[in-house]
Amino acid sequence: xxxxxxxxxxxxxxxxxxxxxxxxxxxxxxxxxxxxxxxxxxxxxxxxxxxxxxxxxxxxxxxxxxxxxxxxxxxxxxxxxxxxxxxxxxxxxxxxxxxxxxxxxxxxxxxxxxxxxxxxxxxxxxxxxxxxxxxxxxxxxxxxxxxxxxxxxxxxxxxxxxxxxxxxxxxxxxxxxxxxxxxxxxxx
Numbered sequence: 001x002x003x004x005x006x007x008x009x010x011x012x013x014x015x016x017x018x019x020x021x022x023x024x025x026x027x028x029x030x031x032x033x034x035x036x037x038x039x040x041x042x043x044x045x046x047x048x049x050x051x052x053x054x055x056x057x058x059x060x061x062x063x064x065x066x067x068x069x070x071x072x073x074x075x076x077x078x079x080x081x082x083x084x085x086x087x088x089x090x091x092x093x094x095x096x097x098x099x100x101x102x103x104x105x106x107x108x109x110x111x112x113x114x115x116x117x118x119x120x121x122x123x124x125x126x127x128x129x130x131x132x133x134x135x136x137x138x139x140x141x142x143x144x145x146x147x148x149x150x151x152x153x154x155x156x157x158x159x160x161x162x163x164x165x166x167x168x169x170x171x172x173x174x175x176x177x178x179x180x181x182x183x184x185x186x187x188x
Contacts, residue, residue, distance in 0.1 A: 001068060001103070002067075002069050002070065003067070003068055003106055003107060003110070004067040005066055005067070005076075005107060005114060006065055006067070007062075007063070007064060007114070008052065008062075008075070009052075010052060012063070012065050012075070013045055013048045013049060014045070015065075015075075016075055017041055017045055017048070018041075020033070020044075020157075021038060021041055029159075030129075030131075030132060031128075032129030032132060032154065032158050033158055033159075034158060034159040037158070048061075048063075059081055060079060060081065062077060062081065062115070063077040064076050064114050064115075066107040068107075073093060073094055073095065074091075074093040074107065075092055076090065076091045076092070076108055076111035077090050078090075078119070078124070079155070084119070084120045084121070085122055085123075086121055086122060087119060087124060088124075088125045088126065088127065088154075089111075089115065089125065089126045090126070090155075091107075091108050091138065099134065105138050105141045105142060108138055108142060112142065113173075116170045122170055123168060123169045123170065124144075124167070124168050125165065125167050126165075126168075127152070127154050127163040127164065127165050127166070128163060128166075129154075129161050130149055130161070130162035130163055130164050131162070136164055136166075139166045139168075142168065142176075143168065143173070144168045145166065145167050145172070146164065146165070146166055147165040147167055148165050149162055149163065149165070151163075
């Protein structure tokens with residue numbers, strides 16, 4: 001299986017926006033998103049195009065695109081970025097047929113390497129909806145440390161919800177890598 005993680009390009013914006021705008025209400029609610037809070041396509045597209053043109057130190061949001069065997073299947077992104085310090089991470093597999101196959105962990109792991117390097121982060125925070133088990137399993141596999149469960153509104157498209165806060169420091173991530181994975185991180 002050929003797995004590739006790359007930085008978002010302009011051609012990827014439509015796929016990201018459509019992933020959310022074409023999702024069922026049940027699916028959105030299951031990930032903690034409130035359908036009525038989604039921006040319209042033109043607004044969302046314009047926002048992502050603006051972010052794409054910014055320097056990393058000025059970005060509010062940054063995406064990696066996941067590919068398997070040459071097909072784009074999902075993305076990970078960070079927001080609430082404090083360059084050189086921390087950011088919040090999100091992970092999304094676009095189609096149901098690609099979920100629960102074990103590839104998400106590899107894709108997220110490769111995205112994490114890009115986030116740490118591109119934004120010189122000390123730590124990455126991920127706060128999935130407490131009742132969404134898929135990202136929680138992935139985070140545990142990648143050695144994120146569970147900190148707590150609490151009520152918040154984790155994003156502009158979310159409803160008030162319990163989230164599970166997980167944190168991964170860059171040092172813990174490097175320490176968890178073995179052999180060639182360490183070299184991959186250094187060369188990402």
